[in-house]
Amino acid sequence: MLPAIASCAPAATIVAPPAPRPSATATPVVPGVPVRARGLVGDTSAEVAATLGAPALLRHDGDAEFWLYATKRGCRVELVLYRTGGGKTVAHADANTPPHVSEAACLREIAANRGTVPAT
Numbered sequence: 001m002l003p004a005i006a007s008c009a010p011a012a013t014i015v016a017p018p019a020p021r022p023s024a025t026a027t028p029v030v031p032g033v034p035v036r037a038r039g040l041v042g043d044t045s046a047e048v049a050a051t052l053g054a055p056a057l058l059r060h061d062g063d064a065e066f067w068l069y070a071t072k073r074g075c076r077v078e079l080v081l082y083r084t085g086g087g088k089t090v091a092h093a094d095a096n097t098p099p100h101v102s103e104a105a106c107l108r109e110i111a112a113n114r115g116t117v118p119a120t
Helices: 002-008 045-052 103-113
Strands: 057-061 064-070 076-084 087-096
Touching (some): 045 087, 076 103, 087 103
Antiparallel strands (some): 076 087
């Protein structure tokens, strides 16, 4: 008799949890932006400019160029470019981020602003 009782029970409804709400401070996803600064190594100056925009600070030192990107939240990305046969290429890339901001978020924020935030 138990099987007859079980068949009379209503079917269970599975409800999916609600989708997370986007954060008001979330950095937008920017296609083509690496998750680590070292992902820019080997890129040409034109590729970096297309990805991150113009640097907040550009310094020439002999054959090297130092590019600095910064955000108001304290993210800093420093690039060293050297002249190669076809132009300038990133040879070194480093990111310094505050404890609460990931390197990927820092790069996305810089790319979203296209280098418009001056270094402080």
